[in-house]
Amino acid sequence: MNTGTEQTSSGHLLIDLAEQDKLHILHPGQIIAYKGSPSGREDRVMDLAGVYRKRRWIRAAISGPSQLLLGLPGGCRLHTVPIGTDSNLLFNFRNVLFFSEGITMQSRVQSIKNAMITKDWVRMKFSGPGHIGVIASGWMESIQLSPDTPLYVDAGALIAYPENARLKLSVYGNTLASQHMKMQWELRGSGPVLIQTGAVDAQFESQMRQDGLIRRTLREVLPFGGVFIK
Structure with missing residues (x-):
């Protein structure tokens, strides 16, 4: 599989799939153009642990040989993340555009308290080997967690974190700082945290x-x- 990642700055991504390739698109609405056999696309209804019972989430499986043109939201870039057999990262469903054949996907329901504040009811865990395509607002950076020193991340900027990490919604700083900042995730543990850097203060x-x-x-x-x- 060949992805034209150099085109992401133009708001689109061109993917070439060989005959043995298969790609699973989690947001089929982003498919702008498809070149290949009509039978090369198969859509299925996803079951996200029964969380979204009133909504039908569809994923599309695209087989090669084919060519695929995917649209990206304005200001977003696509990053390819390798996933190993022992990967324990939990991803925000909205940020994952596709994953390769051989990847398995499991849903993790979030606590009601956190979900009510962040509007994120479920996180996705992927196991490899393979890779996933992650959409990030701006660039994506990785910061290693510490079991002792907390990491605070804007709740809207967090893409993925280790499943065994300890996290809670919080703020930090003095009274004035905590009163005016947006809600933060406080994380402790070990492993990488993936953060999108394009999250900005709307007023600023x-x-x-x-x-x-x-x-x-x-x-x-x-x-x-x-x-x-x-």
């Missing part, structure tokens, strides 16, 4: 856009504005 992003608009306006209106205002 709005301020930056507004600041850019003001600067452009002043450069055009004021005499010599283009010289003094950069």
Whole structure:
């Protein structure tokens, strides 16, 4: 299987599947184009531990030889993550676009308290050998956990963490800091944590856009504005 990962910055991914290849797409709605035999696609209903009983989650199995064009959400990149037989990472279902043949998938139901706050009712555990395609807002970074020193991660930025990690929803810092920050995951344990770096403060992003608009306006209106205002 060949993935055109260099095209992810353009908002799409081109995948070539050989005759022996098979790819499982967890978000079939992202399939923009498919080149191959009509019988090369088989959709199935997923059972996520009965969590989403009122929703039908569909996954598509694509067989080779074929070519697949997948769309990526704006500002997102795709990262290929190798999965071994002893992998114990729990992934956010929304972040996993596909997995290769040979990968097994199991669902892990989250606690009601955590699910009510984060809206994430289930996490997915994958066992290999094989690889999965992870969609991240911006880049994806890995930070190693410590059993003694807590790691705090923005709840919306956490992609995956070890199943045996200890985690809880929390905040940190002094009173002022904890009152104004978004909810954080506090994690302890061992192993890698995968984090997407494109999660930003919406208010900060709005301020930056507004600041850019003001600067452009002043450069055009004021005499010599283009010289003094950069």
